[in-house]
Amino acid sequence: MPELPEVETVTRTLAPLLCGRRIEQVDIGAYTRCIAAPDPASFAARIAGRMVTNLARRGKFIVIGLDSGDRVTVHLRMTGELAVTAPDAPIPQHTHLVMELSEGDQLRYTDVRKFGRWSLLSPDEYEAFSASLGAEPLDPLFTPEQFRDMLWSRKRILKPLLLDQTFITGIGNIYADEALFRARIHPGRRSHELSEAESVALYHTIRNVLTGALAHRGTTLRNYRDGNGQPGENLAQLRIYSRNAGDPCDECGNPVARLVIGQRGTMLCPVCQALPQNPEVARAPDSSRSG
Numbered sequence: 001m002p003e004l005p006e007v008e009t010v011t012r013t014l015a016p017l018l019c020g021r022r023i024e025q026v027d028i029g030a031y032t033r034c035i036a037a038p039d040p041a042s043f044a045a046r047i048a049g050r051m052v053t054n055l056a057r058r059g060k061f062i063v064i065g066l067d068s069g070d071r072v073t074v075h076l077r078m079t080g081e082l083a084v085t086a087p088d089a090p091i092p093q094h095t096h097l098v099m100e101l102s103e104g105d106q107l108r109y110t111d112v113r114k115f116g117r118w119s120l121l122s123p124d125e126y127e128a129f130s131a132s133l134g135a136e137p138l139d140p141l142f143t144p145e146q147f148r149d150m151l152w153s154r155k156r157i158l159k160p161l162l163l164d165q166t167f168i169t170g171i172g173n174i175y176a177d178e179a180l181f182r183a184r185i186h187p188g189r190r191s192h193e194l195s196e197a198e199s200v201a202l203y204h205t206i207r208n209v210l211t212g213a214l215a216h217r218g219t220t221l222r223n224y225r226d227g228n229g230q231p232g233e234n235l236a237q238l239r240i241y242s243r244n245a246g247d248p249c250d251e252c253g254n255p256v257a258r259l260v261i262g263q264r265g266t267m268l269c270p271v272c273q274a275l276p277q278n279p280e281v282a283r284a285p286d287s288s289r290s291g
Contacts, residue, residue: 002076002224004137004170005213006232008057010082013227014107015055017084018064022051022102029096034109036117043120046070047099059133059169063126071126073119074109079223080116083108112223133169137206148199151191158194159187160262162206171206174219174241177267179205181240186273187266188259193276212237240267 002010026044028035035043047066054065062082064072074082084105091098092110097118099107109116121129135142135150150168154161161167162176171179180187182205185198194202213219218232225231235242239250245258249269259266 001078001172001174001221002218003060003172003175004057004210005175005216005234006218006224006226007060007062007076007170008214009218009226009232010076011055011057011062011227014062014082014084017105017227018052018101018107019054020052021105022049023047023066023099024049024102025100027098027100029098031096031114034096034111034114034116034118037119037121043118046120047072058130059136059165060172069123071121071123073121073126073129075117077111077113077115077117079113080109080111081223081225082227083110083225083229084227133165134167135169137168137170138210144200144203147203148196151194151199151202154191156191157187157262158185158189158191159264159266161191163262163264168206170210173264173266174238175206175209175213177241178209178238181268181273182209184272186275187261187268189275240269243267 026047028040028044032040038046046068050066050068050070052064053067056063056065058073060075062074062076064074066072074080076082084101084107087100087104087106091108094112095108095110096114097109101107109118135146154167158180159176162171162179163173177187179202183198183201185194185202213232213234216232216234216237217226217230218224219234219238220231221235240256243256246255248254249256249272252269252271254269254271256267256269259268
């Protein structure tokens with residue numbers, strides 16, 4: 001947390017506040033480990049005087065483009081927040097980085113848990129970084145056939161595979177549980193055991209839950225706020241992740257359950273997402289995997 005819809009919402013709300021403005025100075029607080037690369041002094045020196053040309057998202061990272069060609073990547077992790085404020089506004093506790101902007105405002109980064117990380121990357125470094133991440137699930141060029149082949153080429157448990165950012169990027173615990181529930185697929189199944197129909201269903205539920213959450217500006221459980229300081233409104237749209245073990249499933253009425261799969265807490269309905277008696281029966285024949 002935050003995941004793709006939250007990071008995309010922060011990116012979209014910050015873009016009009018940052019693009020075209022110059023970063024006059026960067027002040028890094030006592031907690032310098034928020035800077036992953038390069039060293040904090042070099043980070044601040046290379047950014048000072050640069051203009052923000054664009055904001056984008058790659059996976060769970062906010063990407064700030066600079067007129068030097070360098071890019072700043074920001075991973076908010078669990079509790080990171082970004083906000084553009086007037087310089088005389090009270091500075092919140094746990095503020096670890098402040099960018100002084102042209103026209104007098106400040107971009108402030110706060111992070112209670114201190115898990116978030118910033119990196120300044122050259123064009124080549126950014127290309128290597130982006131190439132290390134998996135497919136973007138909302139990319140128009142990302143097809144059901146591509147997703148099917150990705151699943152069938154692995155022999156991994158579905159839940160941790162969907163959380164693997166080198167496989168498909170931007171999905172975390174919330175939207176993995178939601179997509180698997182809506183596709184009626186048990187999160188403990190192996191990826192290569194899914195049928196063609198199941199892989200297509202999962203493809204569409206992933207895209208639907210992400211676009212739906214994006215339309216509601218993300219899910220706020222505790223800390224998440226967008227670039228304007230506003231919480232997301234998607235919590236009411238969740239159908240499984242927001243439930244407690246024993247609550248009735250809104251599809252079948254049977255109690256939902258919480259399991260630990262791949263070391264992550266996982267909500268599911270044991271009836272709607274029942275494990276097949278013989279998973280190999282559902283598996284597509286090898287001859288159909290060529291395309």
